[in-house]
Amino acid sequence: MLPLQGIRVLDFGWVMAAPITAHLMADMGAEVIKVESRTHLDAARRGRPLVSGETSDGDLGNEPDLVPLFHSLNRGKLSITVDLTHPRAWEAIRPLVAKTDVIVHNLTPRASRNLGLTYERLAALREDIIVVSLTAAGQYGPLSDISGYAPSVSSLAGLEGLVGYDGEDPIGMLGLNFSDPNAGMLGYLAAVAALWHRKRTGQGQHVDLSQMEGVAQYLGEPFMEYSMNGSVPSPKGPYHPRMSPYGNFPTSEPDRWVAIAIDDDLDWQAFGKVIGESWVEDERFASREGRMAHRGELNQFVAAWTGPRTVDEIVLPLQHANVAAMPVMSIEDQFADPQHQAREVYVNVEHPKVGSEPIHGLAWKMSDTPGQVDRPAPLLGEHNRYVLEDLLGFTTHQVQDFQDAGVLE
Incomplete structure (x- = not known):
């Protein structure tokens, strides 16, 4: 039995940060249902398709089941397609929330209010629910509603300004998207801690995770340099403050x-x-x-x-x-490296439209409950019938009515 078996998670995440939190929970046994939309397609479903099709098709969202980034970030999940902006959307979402343990999203506070995904509303449907929100700057403060991507957040945290060569303008590390996977891992840790708290007390809670603060915690030495010496850290190039060569x-x-x-x-x-x-x-x-x-x-x-x-x-x-x-090591080196192979840094997962594809494995190996990466990312809307009929008890006629009305896409 896996550690999170019996836990249900709703993933309202977008692109990377929240989906990483959710897929880690799936890896450890949770049932994770990704709530997505054809009208407002997750950007991770856009891009260069893995097989067949033209790049332009992927950019336009015409190949939503063939994008490798989505496969990596959403392995092991189920998918339902609900237009959350539809007036009747909550007829389908409300009973699902009531059967859910954890909700994860990386929407701005404004967007979560507009879509009805505030902690107060969700807790009214299930008192002990846990909501993990991974926003750029947190739920309060003057910057709480800012929008941005991972490089924007690490710039705000001060990281990008430290990357570059001595005496030159900062060049940053814009291609690494560091804050997204970092926030995803922190979100997973916080979600598990909140579940442990609920097991002991019966109480749910809202986990307010600021991606900016998640990055800033890595800048201890520069912060200390400024606070203790009054000097403003600047890029130093490929040099270490203590090590040489x-x-x-x-x-x-x-x-x-x-x-x-x-x-x-x-x-x-x-x-x-x-x-x-x-x-x-x-x-x-x-x-x-x-x-x-x-x-x-x-x-x-x-x-x-x-x-x-x-x-x-x-x-x-x-x-x-x-x-x-x-x-x-290059990526090519990693696939051939005996250490990477022995530790299953990448595992092959069978996808219904792609075939066997390598997906990154779990970074930790637990002796008794090791987790698993053995299910592919879902096809768009693949589990609409299972979730609405089998899990929530809607009739086939009711589900078809949702479909005809545009609630299900």
């Missing part, structure tokens, strides 16, 4: 690199024994302070040593000496 270094293999990080003098001594070059005896590099003061020249020496060697010729002896050296 530190960075990615070339190898003899085309477009393959190794990451090396030396922290203290013991690391440096172990590194030097493997290197065996005369420059490791240079007195300028004997202390952390000296290595930091001459880090540019030191990195050049390291690059000259790594350049003629293969990844394995660099990484294996350094790791044997307990030096932090790792290959810089």
Whole structure:
């Protein structure tokens, strides 16, 4: 039996943050029902289709069941299509909420009010319900109703302004969408904590998660630097405040690199024994302070040593000496890597329209209740009949009436 078996979750999420919270709950055994719409199609269902079709078809939403991003973010879920803006939508949603343990969404407070998804209204339908809202800046404050994407949120949190090269304008990390998966993981943690609280007390609650605050918690050192020293942190390029050498270094293999990080003098001594070059005896590099003061020249020496060697010729002896050296892996490398395979970083799931496709697995391995990634993402509206007829008890005639009226899409 999986840890969350018997728990039902309604996912009103959009794109990434809330859907990640919900799919993690599905991985751990919860029944997760994604409430979506053909009229207002989840952006994760748009984009380049995995098989067949043109890119333009995907962008227009004509291939909603073939987009790999959606498959990854929504594996293990059920799908119903309800137009929440329809005057009769709550005839279908109301009884479903009453049978639900957790509701997850990443709508702005304004949007959740407009759609009737406020905690107060939902708790009136089920007193012990748990609502997890993952908004950009939280439910209150002057910025509570701002809209944005993940890079917007990490910019607001201060992260983007720290990424770049020393003395130059910030370049940010806009392609990584860091705040979305981070918020999704935090949302899962908070949802499980709220379920534990409900088990002990019988009380539900509203989990108000600010994605901005979720990112800001990683900026402890810059915050301390400003609060204690009065200096405003700025981009420093590929340098670490304590470690040297530190960075990615070339190898003899085309477009393959190794990451090396030396922290203290013991690391440096172990590194030097493997290197065996005369420059490791240079007195300028004997202390952390000296290595930091001459880090540019030191990195050049390291690059000259790594350049003629293969990844394995660099990484294996350094790791044997307990030096932090790792290959810089591409996505292609990950699929072939024995460690990734052994840990099932990616698992193959059979999708009805795509066939077997790799989906990222669970990052944790629990000894007794390990979770599972064994069901594909749902087709759009695939489970309308199951949810409305089998779960809620509507008749076939009533479901058809919903369909004819445009409540179901």
